[in-house]
Amino acid sequence: MSKKSKAVVLLSGGLDSTTVLAMARAQDYDLYALSFRYGQRHLVELESAKKVAEQMSVTEHVIAEIDLRLFGGSALTAEIEVPKHDSVADLSSGIPVTYVPARNTIFLSFALAWAEVLGASDIFIGVNALDYSGYPDCRPEYIEAFERMSDLATKAGVEGHQKLKIHTPLIEMTKAQIVQQGLALGVDYALTSSCYAPDEKGYPCGACDSCLLRAKGFAETGITDPLLTSESSSL
Amino acid sequence: MSKKSKAVVLLSGGLDSTTVLAMARAQDYDLYALSFRYGQRHLVELESAKKVAEQMSVTEHVIAEIDLRLFGGSALTAEIEVPKHDSVADLSSGIPVTYVPARNTIFLSFALAWAEVLGASDIFIGVNALDYSGYPDCRPEYIEAFERMSDLATKAGVEGHQKLKIHTPLIEMTKAQIVQQGLALGVDYALTSSCYAPDEKGYPCGACDSCLLRAKGFAETGITDPLLTSESSSL
Numbered sequence: 064m065s066k067k068s069k070a071v072v073l074l075s076g077g078l079d080s081t082t083v084l085a086m087a088r089a090q091d092y093d094l095y096a097l098s099f100r101y102g103q104r105h106l107v108e109l110e111s112a113k114k115v116a117e118q119m120s121v122t123e124h125v126i127a128e129i130d131l132r133l134f135g136g137s138a139l140t141a142e143i144e145v146p147k148h149d150s151v152a153d154l155s156s157g158i159p160v161t162y163v164p165a166r167n168t169i170f171l172s173f174a175l176a177w178a179e180v181l182g183a184s185d186i187f188i189g190v191n192a193l194d195y196s197g198y199p200d201c202r203p204e205y206i207e208a209f210e211r212m213s214d215l216a217t218k219a220g221v222e223g224h225q226k227l228k229i230h231t232p233l234i235e236m237t238k239a240q241i242v243q244q245g246l247a248l249g250v251d252y253a254l255t256s257s258c259y260a261p262d263e264k265g266y267p268c269g270a271c272d273s274c275l276l277r278a279k280g281f282a283e284t285g286i287t288d289p290l291l292t293s294e295s296s297s298l
Numbered sequence: 299m300s301k302k303s304k305a306v307v308l309l310s311g312g313l314d315s316t317t318v319l320a321m322a323r324a325q326d327y328d329l330y331a332l333s334f335r336y337g338q339r340h341l342v343e344l345e346s347a348k349k350v351a352e353q354m355s356v357t358e359h360v361i362a363e364i365d366l367r368l369f370g371g372s373a374l375t376a377e378i379e380v381p382k383h384d385s386v387a388d389l390s391s392g393i394p395v396t397y398v399p400a401r402n403t404i405f406l407s408f409a410l411a412w413a414e415v416l417g418a419s420d421i422f423i424g425v426n427a428l429d430y431s432g433y434p435d436c437r438p439e440y441i442e443a444f445e446r447m448s449d450l451a452t453k454a455g456v457e458g459h460q461k462l463k464i465h466t467p468l469i470e471m472t473k474a475q476i477v478q479q480g481l482a483l484g485v486d487y488a489l490t491s492s493c494y495a496p497d498e499k500g501y502p503c504g505a506c507d508s509c510l511l512r513a514k515g516f517a518e519t520g521i522t523d524p525l526l527t528s529e530s531s532s533l
Contacts, residue, residue: 125368128363128364128365129362129364134412164411164412165407165451168410169408173369173400173404175400176366176399177368199456200452204450208443208447212403212447216400216403216443217435
């Protein structure tokens with residue numbers, strides 16, 4: 064165990080980050096999963112993150128408490144309505160109201176802090192530039208700029224023994240490709256949670272951007288989403 | 299008030315950040331002060347931050363709760379002893395154990411989030427490359443890399459109506475110059491707090507790096523530190 068390279072993996076408990084965790088595991092990293100309680104509407108995803116972390120046998124799972132509601136400004140944390148649509152074709156272009164200001168920058172900053180303490184040079188994040196083209200902090204040029212900044216930010220970077228690599232294995236994948244990759248690696252998607260506006264019991268709304276993209280991914284692979292099956296059976 | 303440009307000012311309650319706040323005020327910005335409760339040993343500095351923010355008439359003062367102790371790794375947050383010295387000549391070179399991994403990156407990320415929500419393009423931070431040459435995230439090249447990353451990170455940056463400027467007015471100043479600047483702007487340094495390891499009543503130890511640098515700054519200006527005067531009188 065101690066001879067493996069350590070990696071910090073950002074884990075929301077959703078489909079994308081769970082697939083990324085499985086990909087890091089397949090590359091034989093010693094896994095340190097990092098989740099955030101950031102005032103999101105949907106705490107069910109943290110329950111998913113815990114189950115996923117346990118099932119994937121991570122070495123340590125930290126849930127950091129940060130309150131982004133202090134600043135407002137997003138449908139995911141503030142009193143702005145999460146938009147719902149009839150189909151994926153209705154998804155609006157441009158930057159969606161579910162964009163959380165500087166969220167990935169904050170998340171990656173925490174990952175950087177933990178990576179430095181662990182002596183890790185690898186961070187994994189499930190950003191995707193295709194399905195979420197509206198989020199500026201999901202683009203390759205942003206990730207590269209964060210890496211450059213990181214190497215100037217840390218003691219380890221300055222002393223030259225830690226050149227940070229931010230792995231974004233999903234960045235150019237379609238949702239269907241992500242699902243196929245995860246299934247090939249044995250991911251149990253029934254543990255994951257994607258909805259931006261689940262009901263009180265944590266069931267997905269089926270109409271927000273994230274639900275629609277997830278449904279499209281499963282539809283294109285010709286596989287039924289196990290999350291929906293398990294919910295149907297428990298309803 | 300509404301016609302002024304808004305600026306987010308990182309405010310620890312110490313000598314440097316208080317001086318920076320006074321400098322931003324002198325430039326007629328509408329002031330938004332941001333402090334952090336990050337598991338630091340010395341919560342007295344947050345009390346100082348509150349007093350300073352009130353005295354400087356900031357529009358809003360937010361104290362964000364983040365727990366950097368989760369990751370360990372610094373004498374300021376973990377169970378590592380804060381080093382003490384007899385004089386400033388004894389300060390060790392290199393990166394001190396009081397360095398908190400990625401701290402300024404995390405602080406600036408929060409400032410970036412708030413700036414975006416406020417529609418502000420200006421962030422002020424009291425980093426200093428002379429007295430604190432050991433901290434990698436206090437150097438100009440780090441600050442520039444953060445600015446470049448920020449313009450790719452945010453909706454406002456991508457849409458082109460917010461080009462972030464991180465102001466570091468102290469970066470090349472000596473502690474004595476900082477004190478002189480602050481006094482010229484009417485700063486009440488009796489409200490500030492600099493010690494890394496104050497006693498239970500919040501009195502400075504007089505022997506940590508931060509106390510020694512502060513003492514040197516006041517000694518070089520030929521002025522008695524009002525913080526010490528007020529303490530002597532209350533002891």
